[in-house]
Amino acid sequence: MARTEPVSAQPLPTSEGAGTITIEVAAKLLMVTPEWVRRLTKDGWIAKTERGRYRVVDVVQGYIRFLKDEARRATKTASH
Secondary structure, three states: OOOOOOOOOOOOOOOOOOOEEEHHHHHHHHOOOHHHHHHHHHOOOOOOOEOOEEEHHHHHHHHHHHHHHHHHHHHHHHHO
């Protein structure tokens, strides 16, 4: 069995609070732009702790909820 190496073995840099990241790091984590993270936050998918700071778990779970909702909507539209 071949051993695969992760793309980047370096941990994501965190901000002052444990488990919090900047908007730039959140965008990199999700492979989107910081503006897209702001939009997801404005639409209520991702919660932020303070200006420009997010908990990693909120970012990941919020994005997963958004993607699941989008998939559900696409499936519902396709069935009509």
